[in-house]
Amino acid sequence: MSHVGNFCRARVHCSKLLRAAGAAAIALAACGDGTSPTSVAPAAPPAPTPTPTPTPVNIGFLVSGVRTYTNGAMVAVDEANAGGGLLGRPVELIVEENLQDAATAVEVAETMVLDDEVVALIGPNRSGHAIEVGAVAQRHGVPMITTAATNPRVTAAGDLVFMAAFTDQFQGRVMADFAFETLGVTTAAVLTQRGEVYSEGIGEFFVNHFRRLGGTVVVDQSYEEGATDFTAQLTAVADAAPAVLFMPGPVDEVVYLTAQARALPLHDAAGEPTVFLGPDAWDNPTLLENEQASVDGSFFSTHFSPDTDEPTARAFVEAYRARFRITPTGGDGVSYDAVRLFLQAAARVGSLDADAIRLELQATEDYAGATLISHYDENRHPTKSAVIMTIEDGVKKFYQQVDP
Secondary structure (H helix, E strand, O other), X not given: OXXXXXOOOOOOOOOOOOOHHHHHHHHHHOOOOOOOOOXXXXXXXXXXXXXXXXXXXXXXXXXXXXXXXXXXXXXXXXXXXXXXXEOOEOEEEXXXXXXXXXXXXXXXXXXXXXXXXXXXXXXXXOHHHHHHHHHHHHHHOOOEEEOOOOOHHHHOOOOOEEEOOOOXXXXXXXXXXXXXXXXXXXXXXXXXXXXXXXXXXXXXXXXHHHHHHOOEEEEEEEEOOOXXXXXXXXXXXXXXXXXXXXXXXXXXXXXXXHHHHHHXXXXXXXXXXXXXXXXXXXXXXXXXXXXXXXXXXXEEEEOOOOOOOOHHHHHHHHHHHHHHOOOOOHHHHHHHHHHHHHHHXXXXXXXXXXXXXXXXXXXXXXXXXXXXXXXXXXXXXXXXXXXXXXXXXXXXXXXXXXXX
């Protein structure tokens, strides 16, 4: 468990000042021949009592896998501490990264609550992990705001669990609308990772909405976690000749999928290359910088564009770049927002009372940070925009914003 902050904890050891020596000196000066002294040295004034360092406010921050999301959270912590902290106390981020499974995430969350006495849990970013951690937060009465987790079920544990990201229901609809209306296609294939809550969930939302629009899903297949050979699935896709292929899986498999798909190659019924589509999981340098991946010309949805003109988002991007010398991703943006949403709610209610903070979060209106949140619905899902990025020469570029 690592403690991250921009201040140091220190114990101040104070020595007691002995005033008896001064009093004895006065008494001795008054004795002797019985005459009064002409002058008496004044006693040394007592040393001021050092002001104790306020106890920090601990916030737990969980990251699934190897991501840069702690960076986004630290920008929010830096801002808070530069402004005097929270309720007159410095804010400290207690971080656990590279969580590989839900059981570990639950164990870490329990430790943060019981041993580190965190007042909130922020994250994790993987939906399958967040669903389990939400139960920990609810059981211990600790507010929780997920970061890049997008499956609607992450708030099912109870009324203390909120999302900073849009839901897959919205994201799936955004990508289906984009394919059908913006790209003007009527055939699609979908390949998801079997048993992965995020991948299966958003794949289902995409399929259902694309069909409601009048489109045809010609292939809807899945693959196992860790797969590297997608010959069977891609052969089925090639035979069906869809205009777009939606791949809402983790980037490790997407690297192989896209490389093998282009090698076939895949074409639509008119002989044009099949367009690849992805969700916010694609907003990851691991994918964009991997030379094996074949994603140029693709489109994916994410939480915000670093090229945004929104004032609060621009301020976040500039602060992030100044500190970390890299450009933030959409996940970094919602990590910043999740921490900031909690800090602002606690500051407004003037306490760390969990129920008061819950009510304040539920009443959120027109929040502006790295992303914009209009309000929360009854399931504690935010109503907010998404952006669609395209990839050109290995670089992601803003394509369009989609409002709810």
